[in-house]
Amino acid sequence: MSIPINLVRGRGVGSGRPRQDSLCLRGADSKPVKEEPLSQARLFPRSLEEGLGFEYAMFHNQVENRTVCILQGGPYLQGIPGFLHGGAIATMIDSTVGMCAVLTGGAVMTANLNINFRRPIPLCSVVVINSQLDKIEGRKLFVSCNVQSLDEKTLYSEATSLFVKLDPKKTSP
Numbered sequence: 001m002s003i004p005i006n007l008v009r010g011r012g013v014g015s016g017r018p019r020q021d022s023l024c025l026r027g028a029d030s031k032p033v034k035e036e037p038l039s040q041a042r043l044f045p046r047s048l049e050e051g052l053g054f055e056y057a058m059f060h061n062q063v064e065n066r067t068v069c070i071l072q073g074g075p076y077l078q079g080i081p082g083f084l085h086g087g088a089i090a091t092m093i094d095s096t097v098g099m100c101a102v103l104t105g106g107a108v109m110t111a112n113l114n115i116n117f118r119r120p121i122p123l124c125s126v127v128v129i130n131s132q133l134d135k136i137e138g139r140k141l142f143v144s145c146n147v148q149s150l151d152e153k154t155l156y157s158e159a160t161s162l163f164v165k166l167d168p169k170k171t172s173p
């Protein structure tokens with residue numbers, strides 16, 4: 001039986017154009033004091049020049065509630081010389097499990113993200129992030145993932161996450 005795999009979008013999600021609906025946070029307590037668009041705002045993984053940062057494509061399986069990301073981290077994402085920065089890995093893990101949660105549950109936000117970094121990821125290598133929805137409890141979606149080499153011989157990272165569906169009765173971010 002063939003399983004439908006939907007291409008979410010090549011080279012990241014979103015158009016790459018600046019968003020017009022962001023809020024500006026000002027003041028010592030960082031509370032939003034005035035709503036105004038940030039014309040330069042753009043999706044974080046899309047914020048670096050092509051080929052230098054996050055190069056990725058995501059695929060979502062609606063039947064199995066799984067999202068797969070093929071990722072190549074470019075030279076601007078270096079942490080320890082020759083290897084990807086842990087924050088860059090966390091960004092793409094959050095984005096992949098987030099995509100899985102959004103396509104399953106709609107408007108959600110990351111409430112918790114736990115990552116075990118098992119092996120360093122060589123800069124500019126291609127890795128696969130496999131995520132799946134584990135369970136739903138009320139507004140809570142639990143999504144886990146692993147990061148592996150293309151040949152599946154190397155396990156680079158594992159993560160678990162909790163996403164919470166936004167409550168329309170509460171103030172949305």
Ligand SMILES: CCCCCCCC(=O)SCCNC(=O)CCNC(=O)[C@H](O)C(C)(C)COP(=O)(O)OP(=O)(O)OC[C@H]1O[C@@H](n2cnc3c(N)ncnc32)[C@H](O)[C@@H]1OP(=O)(O)O
Nearest residue numbers: 094095098099102109110111112138140162164166167170
């Ligand atoms: C497509 C693109 C994908 C992009 C992916 C990237 C997504 C992101 O990075 S989002 C940015 C990072 N996340 C944030 O900034 C979120 C900040 N946190 C918040 O806004 C809120 O805490 C939010 C929305 C997560 C939950 O708030 P709220 O709706 O008030 O939920 P609340 O009523 O407190 O809790 C709901 C349930 O979740 C549980 N819960 C909430 N937070 C946590 C937590 N951190 N750990 C464990 N459980 C939690 C509560 O215990 C409660 O459980 P139960 O229903 O069993 O009693």
